[in-house]
Amino acid sequence: MSAPIVRSRAALAELVAGWRRAGETIGVVPTMGALHEGHLSLVEGAKAGADRVVVTLFVNPRQFNSRDDYEKYPRTEEEDAAKLAPHDVDALYVPGPEDVYPPGFATTVSVSGLTGVLCGAHRPGHFDGVATVCTKLFRQTGADRAWFGEKDFQQLQLVRRLSADLDLGVEVVGCETVREADGLALSSRNVRLGAEARRAAPALHAAMTEAVAALRDGAAAGPVIDTAAQAIRAAGYDEVEYLELRAVEDLRALDRAEVPARLFAAAWIDGVRLIDNLPVT
Template sequence: MTAPIVRRLAELRALTARWRAEGARIGVVPTMGALHAGHLSLVEAAKAGADRVIVTIFVNPRQFNNPDDLANYPRTEGSDAAKLAPFAVDAIYVPAPDQVYPEGFATTVSVSGVSEGLCGAHRPGHFDGVATVVTKLLLQTQADRAYFGEKDFQQLMVVRRLVRDLGIPVEIVGCPTVREPDGLALSSRNVRLGHTARAKAPALFAALTRAVKEMSEGAPVGQALGEARAAVLAGGYSDVEYLEFRSAATLAPLQALSEPARLLVAAHLDGVRLIDNVPAVPQRAAAFAPS
């Protein structure tokens, strides 16, 4: 069943008011469209954790620092709706720009700390755009739970911080990265990879997993990172934008695997910027983790 497509905020609010009067718990999956299996895994999680589910599709101009990226971002509303049909979501919110940024809009949500470094250092203004639109969408949908993928781990941390700092009454649910059988993290950007580049792309995940294994076995962080960077470049990537080892709780840089951590990377292949990350857990913590 194809869900109703809602384009006006007033219509959305009428729906959510009715659902709230029924005592329903509302879940939202914010997206920019071009849906793939990673997005659909978030929808599946939302269906399991909420009574009513809204998927938002909005290509947010405020998080693009490159006008060409914004112009080239795929708009696939029809196929997105078809992909969502089997999940029987309750609404697809596809707002016109003026429903998110009305005339004279002059407010920006800026999250310091976790937005700095990593993607924040290379994409000026990106996380301000993310934080602003997510704040708007959480307030507009009146969601009780919002679902985000862990592939963009820094974005997830930014969203968690803004919700906590602003006191927005929504639970942020992080969901595991979905991968191709060869390990490549699913991304809307993957379709831009040529055949040869696509064959090389799994080198990124392979280098990350090897580095985490080495660190868990006692290798120095600097050595493991150096070897991982070399492996990514040897695998065919033209540039490693960053490759950093950070705390999973705060995103502070780490010099040793002393607490739950993330190894995060951004690299360029065939002119396409790809990001990924993998978790790392100290051996003692891993030994006592529930099975």
């Protein structure tokens, strides 16, 4: 059954009010559309963890550093609605820009500490855009819980901090990264890879997996990361933007995996920026 498509804040508020009167919990899966199996796994998590589920579809201009990247981001509303149909969600919220950023909108939500490293260091303002739109969507959907993928682990930690610091009352649930059979993390940007680049792309995950094995054995991060970066470039990547070992809790840089840690990467191939991360300890 197709989910009702809700396009205005007022219409969504009416739905949410009815669910609240019935004492139902509300789960939200925020997306920018171009849905894939990774998104759908979040939807299934939400279905199991809330009485009502809202999937949001909003390509947020405030989290893009490049106008070209924003314009190239796939818009596939009809296909997305069809993919959601078997999952029986309660609403697909597709707000217009005026419902998220009405005329005169002048507020930015910024989370310090977690955002100046990794993607934040290379995409100035990106996480301010994420924090701002998540705050808006959490309030508009009345969410009790929200589901995010671990592929964007920095984003996941940011949203957890955001909800805690602003007393939003939203439990932020992280879900394991979904991958293709060859290890490539699912991403809406993967469709922009040419055939040759798509064949080479899994080298990122393969090199990271080897690096993680060495880090778990106690190796120092520097030499391990150098070797992995060389392997990624040799496989056909144009640039390794970052490849870093960082603590899970606060994303501080580590020389060894002596506390709960993850290996984070961003790399460019065929004009497409891919990110990934793997748990180490």
